[in-house]
Amino acid sequence: MEYECAAADFSMEASMSDPIWALVLAEATRLGAGGAAFDRVSLIRAVQHRDPSKLDGSIGPIIQGMTRNAPGGLASPCGTPLERVGHGRYRMYSPGVVPAPPVTASPTNITPGPLAHTLVLVGCVKTKADDPLPARELYRSTLFTRRRDYAERHAGRWYILSAEHGLVSPETLLEPYDTALGDQSAEYRRAWATWVVAKLRQREGDLAARRIEIHAGEDYVAPLRQPLTDAGAQVSHPVAGLRQGEHLAWYSRHNPGISDSRRTAPPGTASDL
Template structure:
């Protein structure tokens, strides 16, 4: 019977695979999911301490066979693979590539079609100006009180929600973004039309007649999106004024 590799080996291999695919930095959950896709019996409770123990700028964690030279934390729950992680004498070389990985700043929302009977509420929340100063998963990148309230509403009332980013378009809450300085208020009307078309390319497969779409966004984010969404037979609502404690979009 072939002996299964220890957690530290699998974590490093999966981190290298994510990096090779351009998913860098990656979230803790993305790394754990990658491990569990290969070894479903590896629990989060066993992997989390090992990730901590393999991260050079985090204290504590479970000791492994490679030390704390593998990962670097670049944000809350966000990591990157160090270019030249140390390898103890006698440990197997699990490196899959020697070249410096290309950094991918964001993950494009996959365009997998939505089942035709999927009428679950879909909530779209606009980005805001106030952000963290380091990479983070999208739902944690934006820091204004308004966004925090909008996110809380989206999680409580929507089966599915996305962020409308002025720079990246339609963004999954769990994808990693670099901080940026851009709002639709700074764009010309032609550029805002182009942005709306880009969002619709990713959103269109998820729109089916009768689906309820809630837009938690200011007028610049809604102006061209609403008509496009309604043309797909969806019921569109922009209830900022009617949601207690939320009100108009604020940065």
């Protein structure tokens, strides 16, 4: 299938001198030949094989913007030729194919685990990528990666707790920022917690009797306990009181089969606990 890009037809033989959107379109067309689905990581790696100078943080927002049923991202001259068909999976959009349903900002995971009816809130960390990325990819530490793995493996839905943005869906595109909740005033933390609970109610409805696990440092848990309890939620903090090494060990026990070799980020800092 050929797509019209700006005023001219675009050849699928993209080169290193082409803009990122052109490389994405060429590789997505190749990977999606015959209507095949492909994953985000394979598409990013294929673009980088053509042009190693293109970084994940630059490619990701372009993919997001080229996807017709995903929020955010950067617009391209080719519009939205991609369609998201699952968590991190895409195909080339074709008007003759039954469209995939719109992807909400907080998609249901492919295989919910034993906490399928539990909401998991994951704390952000200090170290972040240098470029805009979906929130689930922005934070760079082993601790955050293990929290994220746990949430994606076990819970039906999960959100990120950001000191700057409040409650954030994993696929929301964020710019890097430098705000730590522990550095803010008590008044800020109270207002932040009220904001988070309001956004959670807006997205999830009545929180009465809902089980909510918080995987974050005490700076994030403390202001949320009372307003969540007042809303009727059953709040737990499974890693309360654990030191950093104990945190990582806890997630290793609860994320069996996930190799440490994929975790190249720094371990995290004491302020993340």
